[in-house]
Amino acid sequence: MDSRGIIRSNRILVIAMRFLGDVLLTTALIRSIRLAYPQAQVDVLVFGNTAAMLEGNPDIDRIVTTPNKPHWTDYCKLLLNLFRHYDLAVTTQTGDRPFLYALLAAPVRVGVVPAKNATGWWKRFFMQRWTEFDDVNTHTVLQHLKLADLLAIPRSYELVPPQIGAAGRLAERFEFVTANSGYAVLHPHPQWTYKRWTVAGWVEIGHYLNSLGFTVVLSGGPAEEEVAYVADIAAKLPPGTVNLAGQVSLAELAYIIGHAELFIGPDTGITHMAAATGVAVITLYGPTNPVKWAPWPKGYRRNSNPFQKVGCQCINNINLIQGEGGCVPCHLEGCDRHRQSRSRCLDELLPERIKTAVRQLLVND
The missing domain is CATH 3.40.50.2000 (Glycogen Phosphorylase B;)
Known part of the structure; x- marks a missing residue:
């Protein structure tokens, strides 16, 4: 980190393993990261059937996909593809699978964790910075942008829909x-x-x-x-x-x-x-x-x-x-x-x- 607390990263992985709409709602966070780290490699991990929501997104270098219901061989391939390939992993979900992928992918991890009265409190120990998940009173875009705050980078509130070239x-x-x-x-x-x-x-x-x-x-x-x-x-x-x-x-x-x-x-x-x-x-x-x-x-x-x-x-x-x-x-x-x-x-x-x-x-x- 530098003197302002900004995490210095050349390779960043954003994890967004949910439905189509959820993936779209992460694009404001992804744009915030891209603007703050213009020279970094920014990859996004999503389910294979939601990757189309990120087509043509100029803020993303590579889309990494995994099946919704992976076979053990899919797990092996993905883990080999992720293991310590990144400086920073940002997970937008509280689930165990996204957390495990973040843990294996990067030495520095920022993410969303369950509320204190929920299971999964132990995840705080493995996160350098975290914010609690609010499922009632915070819009999903604003929930994601709390992660930008943890990275000490400016927020971008713009969502990026998929784009075609021709x-x-x-x-x-x-x-x-x-x-x-x-x-x-x-x-x-x-x-x-x-x-x-x-x-x-x-x-x-x-x-x-x-x-x-x-x-x-x-x-x-x-x-x-x-x-x-x-x-x-x-x-x-x-x-x-x-x-x-x-x-x-x-x-x-x-x-x-x-x-x-x-x-x-x-x-x-x-x-x-x-x-x-x-x-x-x-x-x-x-x-x-x-x-x-x-x-x-x-x-x-x-x-x-x-x-x-x-x-x-x-x-x-x-x-x-x-x-x-x-x-x-x-x-x-x-x-x-x-x-x-x-x-x-x-x-x-x-x-x-x-x-x-x-x-x-x-x-x-």
Whole structure:
């Protein structure tokens, strides 16, 4: 360390082994590190199925991947790849696997540890600097940026969505990207059922946007269930609706969303990505706590949570609509307490509330 307490590092590993949206929310920390250490090698360790969220990220030198459920041979390869290859390891999670990888990767470790009343207190002993994990009252981006504070480097509050190099080819594949008429992107399928709105609601909003002159573009991932779900909605919308489910990469989708007039989506990683592009976002939240997990507004640069726990709110490019009921947000996984259960707060959310938000955006434009 130098006289200011800054950790001097030529090789830095950032560990972010969670879902797509979580990986995106680490990019503000990664940018902070890159700006503070412009000559360093900055690598990021993620699950293989989330690496696409970092495509084209200019702050990263190398993406290291590991399977979600590795075989023992995968562990061996990864450990050989990591062992003392770095001067500094920064882990954004409290789990045992990220902690073990940080321990093996570098002699200096900075990370997030469980609260004192939780298991894992022993991890503090092996961390040179640490901060406690707050799952309720601190937005995830701000939680990550506490690690920048521990490194004594300036914070960057900017998220970096995935990026493509050749946008022209995308325009050749999809005429709506460069057409004079504007388009709106709907992303109706979150990974977990308890975060879903109704098919009828999405269909009604699609028809409404079409009546306003927008080309309606549906996005979705390549999983069989998701493709079928989006296709069912597309079949109920007017001719000219574009169904992109399973047809574009994450970086291509980020480009498409970033050039849309409007994006509407639930609590999912794609909505976080849309927010990072700067497009106007309407997002539908039910059980999830917005203080912790609301999309990070583009251009928001304050060390305070953008959103409060209760109520519909609009911050910069994010219009957050909260579901119905006095129990919202309950912080639970649906009314039946598991990820594949429905959430009544979202099932009872009326399309008219989304239409009102659309009208307000159009007036403000």
